[in-house]
Amino acid sequence: MNHIGPVRSPAAAGLGTVTARLRDGGTALLRPLGPGESAALLEVFEAMSLPARALRYFSGFPRMPAAMLAALSDVDGDRHLAWLATVDGKAAGIARVVRVPGSPTTAELAFEVVDAQHGRGLATLLVDAVTTAASARGIRMLEATVLPENGASRRLLDRLGLRGRVSDGLLELSGPLRLLDPSVIDRAAVVQMTCDNSSREALDIG
Numbered sequence: 780m781n782h783i784g785p786v787r788s789p790a791a792a793g794l795g796t797v798t799a800r801l802r803d804g805g806t807a808l809l810r811p812l813g814p815g816e817s818a819a820l821l822e823v824f825e826a827m828s829l830p831a832r833a834l835r836y837f838s839g840f841p842r843m844p845a846a847m848l849a850a851l852s853d854v855d856g857d858r859h860l861a862w863l864a865t866v867d868g869k870a871a872g873i874a875r876v877v878r879v880p881g882s883p884t885t886a887e888l889a890f891e892v893v894d895a896q897h898g899r900g901l902a903t904l905l906v907d908a909v910t911t912a913a914s915a916r917g918i919r920m921l922e923a924t925v926l927p928e929n930g931a932s933r934r935l936l937d938r939l940g941l942r943g944r945v946s947d948g949l950l951e952l953s954g955p956l957r958l959l960d961p962s963v964i965d966r967a968a969v970v971q972m973t974c975d976n977s978s979r980e981a982l983d984i985g
């Protein structure tokens with residue numbers, strides 16, 4: 780991965796997005812997905828091929844079921860955190876962590892990038908942002924479930940240090956939340972947009 784490194788972002792000045800550099804030098808803007816913000820979510824879904832949807836949702840849905848849309852847009856910034864990336868003004872990818880019921884410091888990680896933006900490092904940026912936000916919100920363990928043939932996801936989850944095994948045809952991974960090294964996002968800006976100063980002090984943002 781040839782990210783040049785974090786870009787110091789205008790988010791530090793309260794402008795509400797984190798600017799990040801793609802592997803090929805392009806620019807992505809990242810920000811938290813808002814509660815009930817379904818339009819961006821659908822925009823990303825519509826720009827994913829059926830095979831890509833099958834990798835993400837384990838079914839190649841032609842349309843997003845209403846219950847799934849409701850669940851995925853039920854973001855509250857604590858139980859359920861999601862970050863959206865836009866490229867050239869279009870919604871391009873989302874990464875999320877959702878706390879596991881009964882285990883408040885453990886969260887399930889999932890992510891998707893529109894087909895047209897694959898291979899530019901966007902998922903890596905999104906995962907760096909959402910894991911940074913998750914850490915700042917007190918999440919300490921991550922879980923993820925992917926299809927064994929999902930090479931790009933496996934590579935990214937491996938870089939996070941998640942390990943696991945195949946069960947019923949799915950690869951179930953887990954491990955302590957470790958931030959990507961090296962960082963590819965302006966973590967200070969992500970934390971600033973995620974929580975208050977006291978939480979920021981608790982996070983080693985590098």
Ligand SMILES: CC(C)(COP(=O)(O)OP(=O)(O)OC[C@H]1O[C@@H](n2cnc3c(N)ncnc32)[C@H](O)[C@@H]1OP(=O)(O)O)[C@@H](O)C(=O)NCCC(=O)NCCS
Pocket residue numbers: 780781831832834835888889890891892893896897898899900901902903904923924925929930931932934935
């Ligand atoms: C998985 C997905 C999010 C990756 O998005 P992306 O923006 O193309 O990913 P990145 O460019 O950040 O690459 C991530 C890593 O995967 C590697 N990678 C990319 N394509 C790969 C492939 N086909 N096989 C193996 N590794 C691959 C990259 O080299 C990078 O690793 P590196 O940092 O060591 O170089 C995207 O393919 C996608 O949306 N797939 C469908 C949905 C999905 O599978 N979601 C995950 C389920 S939780």
